[in-house]
Amino acid sequence: MTFTETISGLLPIAGPISDFIGGAVASLIIVSFLMSLVAVSGIWGKRKITAAFTDRIAVNRHGPFGLLIIVADAVRLLSKELIVPEGVDRPAWDLGPLVMASSALLGFAVIPMGTLFGLNLQVADPQAGLAYVFATASIASVGLVMAGYSSNNKYSMLGGLRAVAQNLAYEIPLVVTGVSVVLFAGSLQLSEIVAQQGQTLVSLGGVAIPSWYAFVNPFAFLLFMVANLAEVGRNPFDVPEAPTEIVAGWQTEYSSVYFVLCYLSEFIHIFLGGAIIATIFLGGPAGPFLPGFVWMVIKILAVYLFTQWARSAIPRVRIDQLIEIGWKGMLVLSFANLVLTAVIVGVIA
Amino acid sequence: MSNPWIAIGALAVVAVVIPVSMIAVSSLLRPSVPEQGKTTVYESGEIPTGDTRIQFNIQYYMIALLFVVFDIETVLIFPWTVIYNDAVSQFGMGSALLPMLAFIGVLVIGLAWAWRNGAVRWVSSDRARETTGGAQ
Numbered sequence: 001m002t003f004t005e006t007i008s009g010l011l012p013i014a015g016p017i018s019d020f021i022g023g024a025v026a027s028l029i030i031v032s033f034l035m036s037l038v039a040v041s042g043i044w045g046k047r048k049i050t051a052a053f054t055d056r057i058a059v060n061r062h063g064p065f066g067l068l069i070i071v072a073d074a075v076r077l078l079s080k081e082l083i084v085p086e087g088v089d090r091p092a093w094d095l096g097p098l099v100m101a102s103s104a105l106l107g108f109a110v111i112p113m114g115t116l117f118g119l120n121l122q123v124a125d126p127q128a129g130l131a132y133v134f135a136t137a138s139i140a141s142v143g144l145v146m147a148g149y150s151s152n153n154k155y156s157m158l159g160g161l162r163a164v165a166q167n168l169a170y171e172i173p174l175v176v177t178g179v180s181v182v183l184f185a186g187s188l189q190l191s192e193i194v195a196q197q198g199q200t201l202v203s204l205g206g207v208a209i210p211s212w213y214a215f216v217n218p219f220a221f222l223l224f225m226v227a228n229l230a231e232v233g234r235n236p237f238d239v240p241e242a243p244t245e246i247v248a249g250w251q252t253e254y255s256s257v258y259f260v261l262c263y264l265s266e267f268i269h270i271f272l273g274g275a276i277i278a279t280i281f282l283g284g285p286a287g288p289f290l291p292g293f294v295w296m297v298i299k300i301l302a303v304y305l306f307t308q309w310a311r312s313a314i315p316r317v318r319i320d321q322l323i324e325i326g327w328k329g330m331l332v333l334s335f336a337n338l339v340l341t342a343v344i345v346g347v348i349a
Numbered sequence: 350m351s352n353p354w355i356a357i358g359a360l361a362v363v364a365v366v367i368p369v370s371m372i373a374v375s376s377l378l379r380p381s382v383p384e385q386g387k388t389t390v391y392e393s394g395e396i397p398t399g400d401t402r403i404q405f406n407i408q409y410y411m412i413a414l415l416f417v418v419f420d421i422e423t424v425l426i427f428p429w430t431v432i433y434n435d436a437v438s439q440f441g442m443g444s445a446l447l448p449m450l451a452f453i454g455v456l457v458i459g460l461a462w463a464w465r466n467g468a469v470r471w472v473s474s475d476r477a478r479e480t481t482g483g484a485q
Contacts, residue, residue: 023359320471
């Protein structure tokens with residue numbers, strides 16, 4: 001029973017309208033949680049993590065551990081003046097950040113966030129879940145192109161074009177590698193994929209190791225992690241933004257609330273990537289002792305930490321190198337992985 | 350069992366309403382001090398030179414064409430992966446795997462051909478080749 005059904009079951013009416021209200025309430029709760037996760041990790045956590053990597057202290061003056069910087073920054077960013085540069089394409093320039101932020105949130109509709117107090121925190125569970133999640137995750141590049149092209153800025157234009165090149169290079173390896181786990185699971189439904197990973201792989205000294213697909217197929221897991229770094233645009237694949245080359249890439253001309261939306265969408269996108277990795281490779285919300293929801297958040301934050309680590313530790317690749325890595329390396333490897341997985345599944349079955 | 354796409358539609362509405370409400374809140378809070386020069390396009394503090402909307406060399410044009418082919422192919426792989434497990438147990442591995450191998454094989458040969466003909470690379474412009482002396 002999904003979160004939506006639980007809530008719509010409480011309503012006195014039944015039918016599509018009650019489903020819609022239930023879905024809206026459920027998604028409001030999930031989206032609010034995501035926004036607060038972004039606020040904590042994007043405003044405060046990111047500074048602390050980068051500071052730890054570079055041996056600094058970072059924010060520590062506002063409240064305990066500098067946590068109140070979150071409130072201060074939220075007010076500061078929202079009350080900044082919005083500067084509209086000359087010659088921007090108005091509807092597209094306004095819609096770009098909106099498309100990015102909304103599409104990143106869309107993917108969370110089908111992610112099984114686990115159970116908390118007996119509630120199954122999943123908004124919807126369609127049969128085509130995995131296909132849907134990959135589809136929504138790539139809408140953001142439309143927003144990037146809109147932002148890059150409409151800004152009337154040369155850096156933005158270059159950033160937008162680079163974003164497209166990056167997506168062309170990494171979309172296919174990402175999806176093909178993600179699909180290779182469906183060969184094991186036999187379903188695109190995310191709850192089913194999670195359930196399949198609950199089986200025991202081996203028992204080591206009385207401890208049952210679950211058959212998480214990261215253990216079953218570590219090669220696919222590795223490929224997916226790398227492709228995901230490119231999908232969310234973090235080092236070594238942050239060429240669309242490349243602060244040391246093209247200022248801020250596609251978001252050069254955005255200020256005030258539009259900057260907030262760009263920033264928000266980037267973080268939601270990282271969390272969506274983390275949620276996809278957790279769901280299809282790390283057993284979703286499964287884990288000992290703690291409630292499933294807590295485990296899911298821990299896994300998402302672990303992937304987030306990995307992206308921040310990569311950001312601090314790995315230098316950026318050039319855009320032409322990125323095309324080479326994507327098309328001559330990752331694409332070939334992802335097809336090899338698909339075929340090998342199919343052969344192994346076929347021999348075992 | 351209700352239709353899951355109604356709930357997804359509800360989330361889509363929420364996902365649009367929240368950013369829009371953030372824009373609305375910000376428009377109530379923020380000042381507006383229009384000034385000459387503030388709205389100039391950012392070019393590292395210099396006065397902007399020339400127009401942005403020029404004819405620009407899309408250096409990955411051939412790759413974009415390849416992408417369309419491979420993207421459609423990826424969509425066609427999806428249903429095969431879903432039924433693969435059942436198909437192996439019902440019809441055996443040969444008839445479940447070989448057609449897909451042929452399908453992927455055609456595409457891999459296509460990729461190899463494009464690779465050999467130099468389509469799978471970042472095409473540097475004439476000017477970049479002049480300044481770097483043909484490197485890359």
